[in-house]
Amino acid sequence: MSDKIVVGGVSVDTRHWIGGRRVASPGTFPDHSPIDGAVLGGIARGGPAEAEAAVAAAKAAFPGWAATSRAERARILHAIADGVEKRLEELAVVETTDNGALLRSHRRGVMPRVAHNFRFFADWLLQLEHEDFETRGHTNHVSWDPAGPCVLITPWNAPLMLATWKVAPALAAGDTVVLKPAEWSPLTASLLADIAAEAGLPAGVLNVVQGYGAEIGDALTSHPDVRRISFTGSVPTAKRIAASAAAHLTPLSLELGGKSPLLVFADADLDLAVDLAVEQYDNAGQVCLAATRLLVEEPVAEEFTRRFVEKASALKQGDPRDEATDIGPNIHPRQLEKIDGFVQRALASGARAVLGGHRLDGQYYAPTLLTDVAQDSEIVQEEVFGPVLTLQTFSDEDEAVRLANDTRFGLAATLATGDPARAERVTGQLVAGTVWVNCFFVRDLQAPFGGSRQSGVGREGGTWSFDFYCDLKNTVTAPNGWNNHG
Ligand SMILES: NC(=O)C1=CN([C@@H]2O[C@H](COP(=O)(O)OP(=O)(O)OC[C@H]3O[C@@H](n4cnc5c(N)ncnc54)[C@H](O)[C@@H]3O)[C@@H](O)[C@H]2O)C=CC1
């Protein structure tokens, strides 16, 4: 079988990238396109041996990369960004074919963001410093020392964007990386390995291993030479990873699921509120930050619902390569079954579908809005990760906050209100890593990103990323360089 497949005219290597060379495995796993279910090819099926080889390569490359000057690391990261921009169209086409998200989004938003991830963390590295301060005449100097090999495990909903949002700060920090992309969307990580090598990243600094999480994951996350693990994905997998990392107390950054609320107050601009709500179907609902619980103040609930259904019904669902498409397929038949399971169980227990509520031909799910849902029901409490929203009403601010906070998650929350004082009051009471007021998904890499409760552990972004990927050190120097016990 060939080691390369051609996807949308782009040649992609299906093997691992370890220590600066391509490495095959005895077995492969099939990679399907969600667009039509076609098998794109067989991908190297890594296990403990490949995990061991990749961590060994990352460990061997670490001293050299850690000793590389900040300026040179930043230069190479910018060269990787150049490579991403040069191959932007190829990356967009391959990603859409592999995970089914919209080609127009990949072209205009996602892949430019991939390049930006590298540029941002390269530039942030160059200005990263803490002002020295004095203690009884002694100088305190804080430094961010490279930590070592990092294992980065990433999901399929925004594969290259979420991978590079970890890879870029880890490399900038002077760490070496073993990246394990999701088995449902393995291809762009392989292209990234090519781009990084072409940009001059030394062998072993970035390694990419492919495979099923259950087969290769534990060998990566329990490895004694791994100094950091960053994971984006589901809560059950995060718990397995945390248990495995406990063997060596390896520090973890976890970005997990959500069941975020959109609170619509009666004083809101209702058209804006409807736009924000309909936006939650983006990426066929496969977005961790999605505000999947619409909480609407009673006096405007009926009108909101009418306008929402009208607008959402006009969304065009279909081939994600078509410029006019708004909603593409869901990632995998198993994900589709999971989505439909949630919806059918909700309907069976009394929910009402005012929109959708069923599968469509192929790997598509009708945008769905469920009402008459109980706060403690599965559909309100569990992450569906599909184009499924629920709508509940509230009678006052206290009830809105109570409903908003009443899940085990705390990733994000969105408010629609025309009253700035209310926005401030309510925001102060919400449990969420990010709160958007009269907007959604406005993201700046300078900001801390992550979730509270079971939506995650830790924050990444700006200096928070360097805090995670580095060993922070404070050096205290005596006055005139001599010891002073003072
Ligand atoms: N927060 C987010 O952005 C995401 C949330 N999810 C949630 O998770 C649900 C299930 O999706 P899955 O693909 O099953 O997510 P998952 O959490 O199992 O997969 C994410 C990544 O973890 C890896 N993985 C799986 N088991 C592992 C293990 N034992 N050790 C190390 N790595 C392992 C996978 O190979 C993949 O790369 C979705 O329906 C959604 O609710 C899924 C993807 C992203």
Ligand SMILES: O=C(O)/C=C/C=C(\O)C(=O)O
């Ligand atoms: O913008 C970011 O940095 C993070 C975005 C997260 C997602 O798209 C997701 O996990 O769904």
